[in-house]
Amino acid sequence: MGNLLTEQAAQKRAQELRKQLNEWSYQYYVMDRPTVEDIAYDKSYRELVKLEKKFPKIIVSDSPTQRVGGRVLDGFDKLNHELPMLSLGDVFSKQELLDFDKRLRKVVAEDFAYNCELKIDGLAISLVYKNGLFVQGSTRGNGVIGEDITENLKTVKAIPLKLTEPVSIEVRGECYMPKRAFAKLNAQREAEGKPVFANPRNAAAGSLRQLDTKITARRHLSTFIYYLMEPEKLGIEKQSEALQKMSEWGFRINPESRVTAAATEIDAYIDEYQAKRIALPYDIDGIVLKADPFSVQQIVGNTVKVPRWAIAYKFPPDEQETIVRQIEWTV
Ligand SMILES: CC(C)(CNC(=O)c1ccc(Oc2ccccc2)cc1)c1ccc2c(N)nc(N)nc2n1
DSSP: OTOOOOOOHHHHHHHHHHHHHHHHHHIIIIIIOOOOOOHHHHHHHHHHHHHHHHHHGGOOOTTTGGGGGGSEEEEEEEEOOOSSSOOOOSSSSSHHHHHHHHHHHHHHOOOOEEEEHHHHEEEEEEEEEEETEEEEEETTTTTEEEEEEEHHTOOTTSOOBBBBSOOOEEEEOOOOOOOOOOOHHHHHHHHOOOOOOOHHHHHHHHHTSSSHHHHHSSSSSSSEEEEEEGGGGGGGGGGHHHHHHHHTTTTTOOOEEEEEEEEHHHHHHHHHHHHHGGGGSSOOEEEEEESSSSHHHHHBBBBBSSSEEEEEEEEOOHHHHHHHHHHHHHH
């Protein structure tokens, strides 16, 4: 492009490049379906950076160039969660799970199904969007006061900067480091004589605590989004429906969740993922049962810390798994 380029032509070309780059990025980081060679992506990315440098006024907040800020932060601001971030009560046996189910069905007259989900072992995050644009990301903290880590979460390619619809929502999810990225990072740190991370959860937490967003950007973090706040405001009636809707908006949703009617199906789900756990490309520490209809969630409500309509079943710590991790994941 000669420098006869007008700002308008630059704007048009930049929009084409952003559309293409965001589509490629969505396929690769949200759908785990790489559709383009890195070199093609990098070529278009470099052209966009050049255009935006030449004509800064054409920059928009959801340009892929806006994911990695230049500056190093001097700290993270505290922020108040308008809606608290809850934890999950947990049980350690199938019998306790049945007790939870019995207790809940005693209080709730209507019959209802559960949405069964994997419990990702990462860091709980909250993401706020205004008219479809990502405006704030934060950690749970104590559930009421968390840390503003928006700049670092912008570097996580699985987090959309702009949704497919201009909705104003807040979602909750887990930010995690995939096992393969964890093994590579530890091998690298070992080679550099730096302390290694004990597990992917600590590595993800350490990466999100970086004040230099360029370092966070290099840590290959990802997310699974698992809860839509105030779903009733959007006329969404079930957890399983909310997950489907959030996927359509562009969020990365874990594909292993399943609606189960009877307790026996829950057993099968637990056994299936206890067996699959080692082969999954991310750490899970259990499964989560959520009453699927939000009406049931309304009836039983929450305690200060945890919902009464959800429970986490934690897998027994499997030392065999730890040994296998050391062998299998060292690159
Ligand atoms: C269900 C919730 C606890 C999120 N939900 C909330 O944090 C939450 C917070 C206020 C809510 O409602 C209120 C609104 C206003 C005031 C009080 C409560 C409802 C849900 C949760 C936590 C961790 C999860 C995990 N590791 N894996 C999966 N798969 N799911 C998970 N789900």
